[in-house]
Amino acid sequence: MRFFLIFIFFFSFSFCVRAQQVNEYKQTQDQIHTIYLYNFSRYFVWPNTNYKEFSIGVMGEHGISAEIQKMADTKTVGGKAIRVKVFKSPKDIDMKCQIIFIPYENSYWLSEVLSVTQTQPILIVSSKPGMGKFGSLLNFVAYQGKITFEINEEAIQNRQLKFAQQIKAIGRTL
């Protein structure tokens, strides 16, 4: 027996559609900078090659230290181990470092780092627009949305550092 009232179910479509997750963005930039730093170690030449280990210093506490350490755990430079050093302030800088990286957040230390290291053959790399003109040897910048770096050739020569043509091909000379 059927009943008299027509009884209709309407189902409201309810897919389990989820919003995509945003990946951790700071780590991404740390990775980019780390890959660049590793490439700098390959394409730059330091006057003194008698160092026991290749040291990369980071100014202040920053997530990039862990990323560089990950790279250092698996890579070498000219057959030498890579050592990561974190400097709490410019006065702690070890002059035996080959590279010093100043993260964007700690850019205010640039002038002090330049002053402390003077003409030491240390590649000082910063990551804030304008820092290249301010004396940083290499400075990460975005150009048309792409991360690249500025090259301060004069400052590099003053520190007796040499670099391969690939660096010039990629970076933007000031």
Add this chain to the structure above:
Amino acid sequence: MNFKVCTNSFAKEKLMMNKANTRLLVMLVFLIKFACFSLPKVYGQALMIDRAYTLLKEGQLQESQQAIDIAANHPSTSEDARMWYLKSFIYKELAALNTDKSLTNNYHEISLQAAFKCLESDQSSQYEGDCQAIIKYNYTAYLNQAISFLNEKDYQAVILSLKNVLKEENQYSAVFLPDALFYHAYALLQEGKHKEAHDSFFKALQYGYQDPLIYEVEALYRLNNAQNDSAEWYLSKGRQRFPEDANLQIAELNYLMKTEKYERAREAVEYYLEQHPNHIESLLMSGTIYEKLQVSTDKEEHYFNLQVSVYESILKINPDHLQANYNLGIAFYNRAVKLINSAAQNYDLDIIAFNQLLEQCSALFLKALPYVEKVSKLDSTHVNALKALEGIYYNINDYERYNFVKIKLQEL
């Protein structure tokens, strides 16, 4: 889940006409039959039965009810089949004339019980057919009452209306049970009583009631109880029986997604999209599936392109679709991040090759930007969109806008 119930005015009119005809017919049969069988017993309380009958004929229903109740309570007539038949009829009439829908009276219940009593005591089966008609009438009334409450979305009243139909199974109620169980289950589901709803749906299915909703609810219930195989069985049976039912197709898709059977989910969603090419929810779902397949298969590029194209299709239909804008933006963004992550796996990428990869990444970040900005424009408090914007600005070194978004996020 959100269900809708609708009424049909034509069906209501039909119900009223059918009710009136049925009542007239039953009344006519009753008067002839009752007059024939009322002659011999004219002594004691039997007179009260006759009185009730006379009053009924005269249209004095309340007085007739009083008289029959006296007869029912007296030992000399309490086992009289004729009395029970008359009582069931009078109460049925009372129920029919009753316009109070509050379920506070129990005319149908008394009529039903009296009819059963009549059948028990009617040794010569004189009233059998009529009692059966009254029983059916009452069960039908219960069900129609339940349907009426369903249409009014008064689910507690539905459950109460069906109580007497579901109370005990008998040869007369059996025919009503499948529908009653289904409506009961549906009302329980709306009341959030999932376990009880599942029990009723299951029983309805056992009684042969066929509705895609049963398969869907049963599958969902089992899926939520980690009974994946059983869930799949219900979905498969439901899909066999109702191959074009959209809800079951969606339920199957949700199941395949939940159990991470992405390849089958892809087949299912593509089949669905063949029939409903502009169905936005399905397009969104397919986007999610293609995203999953980028990880679980070796056709990453292929599925990334498909993922992008489905979101673009949605935006052609509705350029302001918030989730499609967001998902497309994030698809580009995450793709860029993935490329960088892969380069960071061994750091061996030559600076020239790395530069080329960064060009790809920045192109992806810049592609992502307008979609995520659109989401933020459509909903300025969309935290995930702001987080994505924060990430994009940071990665393209746009620190001014990065800091602006960061402050906005902190305020939220």
